Each structure stands twice: as structure tokens, then as C-alpha cells.
Amino acid sequence: MKAIRVHQFGGPEVLKLEEVPTPKPDAGQLLVHVRAAGVNPYDTYMRAGTYAIKPQLPYTPGSDAAGTVEAIGTGVTKVKPGDRVYTARTLTGAYAEYTLALEEQVHPLPENISFEQGAGVWVPYCTAYQALHHFAKARASETVLVHGASGGVGTASVQMARAMGLTVFGTAGTDKGLDLAKREGARQAFNHAKPGYQEEIMKASGGRGVDVILEMLANVNLGGDLKMLALHGRVVVIGSRGDVTITPRDLMSRRASVRAFTLWAAQPAEMAEIHAALFAGMENGTLRPVVGKKLHLAEAARAHKEVLEPGAAGKIVLIP
Ligand code: NAP
Numbered sequence: 126m127k128a129i130r131v132h133q134f135g136g137p138e139v140l141k142l143e144e145v146p147t148p149k150p151d152a153g154q155l156l157v158h159v160r161a162a163g164v165n166p167y168d169t170y171m172r173a174g175t176y177a178i179k180p181q182l183p184y185t186p187g188s189d190a191a192g193t194v195e196a197i198g199t200g201v202t203k204v205k206p207g208d209r210v211y212t213a214r215t216l217t218g219a220y221a222e223y224t225l226a227l228e229e230q231v232h233p234l235p236e237n238i239s240f241e242q243g244a245g246v247w248v249p250y251c252t253a254y255q256a257l258h259h260f261a262k263a264r265a266s267e268t269v270l271v272h273g274a275s276g277g278v279g280t281a282s283v284q285m286a287r288a289m290g291l292t293v294f295g296t297a298g299t300d301k302g303l304d305l306a307k308r309e310g311a312r313q314a315f316n317h318a319k320p321g322y323q324e325e326i327m328k329a330s331g332g333r334g335v336d337v338i339l340e341m342l343a344n345v346n347l348g349g350d351l352k353m354l355a356l357h358g359r360v361v362v363i364g365s366r367g368d369v370t371i372t373p374r375d376l377m378s379r380r381a382s383v384r385a386f387t388l389w390a391a392q393p394a395e396m397a398e399i400h401a402a403l404f405a406g407m408e409n410g411t412l413r414p415v416v417g418k419k420l421h422l423a424e425a426a427r428a429h430k431e432v433l434e435p436g437a438a439g440k441i442v443l444i445p
Contacts, residue, residue, distance in 0.1 A: 128221035134174025150198035160240035163189030185218025191243025245440035265290025273341025275302030351375035415439030
């Protein structure tokens with residue numbers, strides 16, 4: 126089979142398309158025929174060798190694949206060959222024609238969700254769910270600012286928060302991203318590249334501030350976020366690429382808090398809850414992963430460059 130292989134940590138150019146043996150499922154494992162693989166920013170940090178998790182070299186990147194079950198190992202009962210699935214991590218990497226996964230790493234993909242959309246489920250939607258439900262503990266009637274609403278996690282968060290009954294504000298850096306945020310459920314969208322947009326958000330909140338902020342770039346925004354919070358407001362840090370200075374008194378006067386998490390630490394019980402909720406949301410049309418760009422598997426290096434560039438519009442997916 127064809128797969129992207131990384132033999133040394135480095136820039137996007139270390140992603141090489143190679144011919145490798147197709148893996149065979151052992152007991153408790155299954156082989157997925159990958160129809161699309163999602164590209165996440167963390168894939169690039171891992172490839173660069175700067176991430177908390179360093180895979181053993183050589184490796185195939187990617188945790189988010191969607192496709193059909195090709196073969197199952199002994200003892201696998203959850204799925205059968207031919208079933209449509211998405212993965213939440215794999216054993217051998219998603220950027221490939223086939224990927225090996227543990228039975229608990231695959232989840233059913235509803236018929237109304239395409240494989241390309243299915244490649245944008247695990248990381249974006251589990252993150253959105255954890256942020257809104259487990260960390261912000263957001264409630265209907267509250268106001269949420271999705272700070273970075275045009276990307277994978279942002280579009281997922283906007284759809285989910287809207288369905289939960291929150292008033293959603295979103296930010297993006299381009300007109301295309303602003304339109305996307307509004308189309309997916311944001312009541313108003315603001316350009317985070319435009320000086321003074323925080324005042325516009327305060328105005329839109331009637332001057333009281335927002336109850337929840339989901340933050341995709343904390344190193345740039347956290348200090349300003351604290352000034353946009355309502356009393357008892359919560360910032361959930363989802364993404365950050367450096368250090369930041371904050372004024373703790375902004376938190377004190379608002380009795381506010383900052384929480385943060387990584388998806389990696391989610392426990393099995395939380396994951397079971399999340400996947401059940403995601404299946405229901407996809408099946409009933411509430412959750413609709415947005416595919417912004419489809420590239421061939423061979424263009425993985427281009428995908429890794431573009432996923433970090435401004436101008437996000439949903440997910441970038443690789444098609445083997
Ligand atoms: P993505 O699809 O590449 O989207 C990136 C988003 O960040 C876009 O909406 C982009 O908007 C926005 N952005 C750029 N500059 C910004 C600014 N100054 N202020 C606010 N937003 C800005 O990435 P993603 O998959 O949504 O992930 C977003 C971040 O969360 C990444 O840093 C990722 O590593 C992290 N993440 C963390 C976890 C976790 O477990 N904690 C899980 C998933 C993702 P424009 O392009 O329109 O400017």
C-alpha cells in the first residue's frame with residue numbers, strides 16, 4: 126500500500142510517499158480501507174519533533190481517518206468488514222491507503238456523512254465537545270465567543286454551541302472564514318486581524334461581555350480575552366503556540382477562570398460519552414463537518430504548510 130512515512134523530524138519535506146506492506150489485523154484489531162484522512166495542526170508539531178508526544182521513527186502521521194472496514198482480527202465484535210467508520214487514533218497512522226486500529230479506536234460513521242467529512246470528526250468534534258461540555262460547562266442561554274471559528278475545531282464548536290442553545294459569536298481572519306462562521310451558526314462574526322475588533326464584540330454582548338471563550342490561539346489572545354469576559358466567565362484554552370502575558374486582576378474582578386486541556390488525556394468513559402453524542406449529532410444533521418480542501422495523499426507536505434497558514438475554511442483532508 127501507499128503511505129506517508131517520516132524518517133526524521135523536520136519541515137514538511139520530510140513527509141515522503143512510499144510503498145509499504147499492508148498491515149494485517151491481529152486479535153482485537155482491524156484494518157480500515159482509508160478513503161480520507163484529516164490533517165490537524167498537531168500532526169505538524171509532531172512531525173517537527175517539537176510536540177509533547179514524539180513517535181518512534183519511522184512513522185506514518187495522522188489519527189483521523191474515515192473509510193470502510195477491510196478485515197477484522199479474532200475477537201472483534203463491534204464492526205464487520207464493509208462497515209463505514211471513522212478513527213480516533215490508529216496503530217499505524219491515518220495518512221495511508223490502509224490503517225490498522227484497535228477495535229476501540231473505530232466508531233460508526235452515519236450514512237449521511239461522507240468519508241471526507243468523516244476524516245474531520247475525531248480531533249475537531251471531540252475537542253469542541255470537551256471544551257463546551259466538560260471544561261466550560263456551557264449552558265443554554267449563555268454567550269460563547271469561538272475565537273478562531275473558521276477552522277476545524279472552530280466550525281465544530283460553532284455548530285455544537287448553537288445546537289446547545291448558546292448565542293454564538295465567532296472570529297476569522299478572512300471574509301470567507303467570516304461567512305463560514307455565520308453559515309454554521311454564529312450570530313455575528315468578527316475579523317481577528319482587524320484592530321479594535323474586541324470592542325465590537327463587547328458592543329455585540331450589550332457591554333456585559335461573553336460567558337465563555339473557546340480560544341484557538343491563546344499566546345496572542347489570552348490577555349485580551351480576560352477583558353471580554355462577563356461575571357463568572359470562562360476561557361477554555363484549546364490552542365496556543367507560545368507564551369503570553371495576562372493581568373490576573375481581570376480574572377479576579379470577574380470571578381472568572383481559565384481552563385485548558387488536551388484531547389490526549391480524555392478517559393475512556395468520557396470518550397464513550399463523546400462518541401455517542403457525535404454519532405447522534407451527525408445522524409440528525411446538527412453536526413456537519415466542513416471540508417475546505419481536498420488534496421491527494423502525495424500532497425501531504427503541502428497540506429502541512431497550508432494548515433498553519435491564515436485563511437482557514439474548515440478541514441484539509443488527504444485522499445489516498
Ligand atoms: P485550523 O483548522 O488550522 O484553524 C485554525 C484557526 O485559528 C482558524 O479559525 C484561524 O482563523 C484561527 N486563527 C488564526 N489566527 C487567529 C487569531 N489571531 N485569533 C484567533 N484565531 C486565530 O486548526 P484547528 O484544528 O481548528 O485547531 C485550532 C488550534 O487548536 C490549533 O492550535 C490546534 O493545535 C489546537 N488544538 C488543540 C487541541 C487540544 O486537545 N487542546 C485539539 C485540537 C486542536 P483564520 O485562518 O481565519 O485567520
